[in-house]
Amino acid sequence: MKKKSLFKRITGSREFLLAIIVVVMFAIVSFVSPSFFTFKSVTDMLKNNAVAMVMALGMLCVMLVGGIDISITSTLALSGMAVGMLLKYNFIHNTFLCFVIAIVIGTVCGFLVGLVISRAAVPPIIATMGFMYIFRALGYLISNGGEWAGAAALGNFKNFATTKLLGMSLVIWVIIVCYVFFFFFMKWTRTGRKIYAVGSNAEAAEVSGINVKNIKLLVHTIMGLLAGLAGALQVSVYASAMPDMQQGGEMDVIAACVIGGVSMSGGRGTVIGTLFGAIIMAMIPKALPLLRIDALWQNMIKGVLILVVVVVNVVLQRIADRNALKGREM
């Protein structure tokens, strides 16, 4: 009996498993190429994936209520492009104001998506698909039909990514603040618990007095807010704004959540798991060249990894179910 409980504890705690995977991956890559495990290399890796890491938190919220959002990178392009164009044509210079504008645009976009999903009962995949087209096209339109805002046009704004606070780039601090905030928000606030409640059983949540529609509206607004923030981060990290940035990147964000153990049907998933999922997704492109694997294999390996993770998850779940039944028979 003791053995079973230990087994159950290990399979039960997904974060523990993910942490082991991350540590093993770190160990292997550092062993082959010691330059990987340096402070600079790790922070660079995080900085280059800041966009996906921040948006993964919003995707966690959306997937927790059983939804999905594939419009996020279009929101990112719209808000990033807006900031880029405002800077290019000298309307604003203040970095802080840029962030506020990007976040406001993202929040409005997310609110619209949430409104359509929660009030008009449109299935999330369809609604966000429509908005994916709309926001991307709007981003293109405000760029005067495909203009770029290059590094020269961005002025002081691009320095945000290179400014350091306590030895770390401000971008890393943004990621840390987001993850710490969401860790507390999801675990210890009433609203956070309501999101879990809606995801586990929407009807039960409705009966116990939770306004399910408002929660759905809220998670999409949060998603939009983070996508707007990610838009500003994208522009400052890559020091350029173009209307087709991060096209297709939403799949990486979803993949990070799925690897992190967020269930597609809602109710299951944690901030810690999402963090590890996002780190694993960030490590693949960084680690492959160090392991002397051609960059062409990157996508193939990413896809296989997602598939392996979800299949292993199902197999473990089946074993757990079978063991539970066995226990009942005895």
Next chain:
Amino acid sequence: MAGKSGRTINNVPVNPLKKIIFSWEGILILVVILINLFCARFSEFYNASSLLRQMPVYLAEVFLMLPMAFILVMGEIDISVGSIACLSATMAVIVSNAGAPFILVILTALAVGAACGAVNGFILTRFPELPPMIVTLATQIIFRGIAEIVLGSGGSVQAANQAGFKALTANLSIGGTINERGRKVGALNFPLVLFLVVIFAVIFAIILGKSVFGRRVYAIGTNRLTAFYSGIQVQKIRFVIYTTMGFMAGLCALFLLSVSYGANTTTGQGFEMDAIAMAVFGGISSTGGKGNLAGGIISAFIIVCLRVGLGQKNVHAQVILLILGALLIVAVALPNIIGEIRKAARVRK
């Protein structure tokens, strides 16, 4: 009679004419007429022959919509089809460049597509607990990843021998008169791909609407567990449909090649969304069990006409996508909002 589309269950016989006009398909036919009138006013080049000439570029996606309708009716989704089209286009060009006869090229494209679809089907039927969205997300990345590896660092491949692909763009002239100089004028050139689309559309619509197989698909989409307990081999049907989806993606890839004569890493990107958009705009619910292919086919032609018409005046592709996105959301949201209002009105009474 239960509505064929599964939209209404009503014992009171309704006037058939009224039923057609007020059904979603009736509204869509109205939209077709409106779109064509709009395009004709918007662009002076828009007429039957220019429409037929420019159609083939957009028609390839309709091949994807047909099996996608089956998958949506089952309440599932397949977002890997664009990548399957990319992989099979890549393979077809490579086989063609190796000097194989064109029939072998066709077979390669179809076989690669069907094999990819079978991989999807195998994983999904072996692990039925897995959401199709996640599995096809992974295979979407994998199939395009394989294509990237095959294409190598250049990222694209061009067909050296284009004769075979050109044959796919053949036209069939109908009507017209021969003028005094012996040239044919006023003929409508129907492209081969249009015939194929119509033939496949009729076959798929009959299978979904009239056959036992189609009724079983609706049963699975309405309630999978009930369908299973009624003796429907749910997993077998899912496998067949996902394999067909891959096969049609291979066919789509062939017609993409007949336009571009080459493949690159972005071939077919976003096609899955276009196919889903066509089906959903045609009234096929993504939650399963609702809609029929007639709506999907009409909506496919709406989108094709819109693209041709706006494309003629150099409206940018992004603006067309903006209109499509807005149409899609309105098409799905409107019936729900009207339903809510009606319900509220009934409660007040």
